[in-house]
Amino acid sequence: MDYHRNHHARELFDGIAAQYNWVPDLFSFFQYRRWRRYLVANLQAGPDSTVLDLCTGPAGVAMLMARTHHCRVVGVDLSPKMLSRAQHNISKNGLTGQVPLVLGRAEDLAFADESFDAVSVTFLLRYVDDPESTMREIIRVLKPGGRLLSLEFGVPSNPVARALWQVYTRGMLPLAGALVSRGWNKVGAFLGPSISQLYQSNTEDSIRESWLRLGIEDVQVNRLSLGGAVVMWGAKERVTEDSGR
Numbered sequence: 001m002d003y004h005r006n007h008h009a010r011e012l013f014d015g016i017a018a019q020y021n022w023v024p025d026l027f028s029f030f031q032y033r034r035w036r037r038y039l040v041a042n043l044q045a046g047p048d049s050t051v052l053d054l055c056t057g058p059a060g061v062a063m064l065m066a067r068t069h070h071c072r073v074v075g076v077d078l079s080p081k082m083l084s085r086a087q088h089n090i091s092k093n094g095l096t097g098q099v100p101l102v103l104g105r106a107e108d109l110a111f112a113d114e115s116f117d118a119v120s121v122t123f124l125l126r127y128v129d130d131p132e133s134t135m136r137e138i139i140r141v142l143k144p145g146g147r148l149l150s151l152e153f154g155v156p157s158n159p160v161a162r163a164l165w166q167v168y169t170r171g172m173l174p175l176a177g178a179l180v181s182r183g184w185n186k187v188g189a190f191l192g193p194s195i196s197q198l199y200q201s202n203t204e205d206s207i208r209e210s211w212l213r214l215g216i217e218d219v220q221v222n223r224l225s226l227g228g229a230v231v232m233w234g235a236k237e238r239v240t241e242d243s244g245r
């Protein structure tokens, strides 16, 4: 198995964990918190539910889910520094016990089949070699009928918005990152090209078709902030004798 992308992601995110609580919000003109709120509003969960939050980072999404839906949330990430920041945030917010954390890779989850009532994934696809097999592994741990939710960056489709996005991500973001730290400068330079590459090899339609192939139904998509973010959600098919799954 090729762990190259995992190493790259770990190095990248370990290097920016200390400032992750505030920089993404600032660099997205405070849209980041809106995207997270929208994702969490689409979660269907309650006090008896256990939700998996993949790529939990500093646990921003995980804590919002726990507070909004009163559910238990298991946060998974491959960056030890992100998880230590997450632990700090969870303790500070009095959510210890409700939001446990696990160091792990989305490609190879240490959980039994069908163990979660819902799963959320944030900004993962650009860091894996094989998006479809990774999604298969993620869907494996979701209970039938449970909701899968994802948040990814997007590329605006309107030509004017896309031109502005191009100038911002290629020119301004690396410079803004450099004002924060070397780690953020790296992320700032990497982000724009990596988002463009994702959609060159996997169009939004092909991601949606992949979800359907993997047994996710009622797939819905909403683009936020002129297409700068894409939220997708659907439910895992229930097994019936007719479906043969």
Ligand SMILES: C[S@@+](CC[C@H](N)C(=O)[O-])C[C@H]1O[C@@H](n2cnc3c(N)ncnc32)[C@H](O)[C@@H]1O
Pocket: 006, 009, 010, 013, 036, 054, 055, 056, 057, 058, 059, 060, 061, 062, 076, 077, 078, 079, 082, 104, 105, 106, 107, 122, 123, 124, 127, 128
């Ligand atoms: C942009 S951050 C997510 C932020 C977070 N969900 C939040 O609250 O806003 C993306 C995270 O994905 C993690 N990551 C990248 N590749 C991964 C993989 N293959 N498995 C697990 N985590 C991964 C990174 O370490 C990073 O913390």
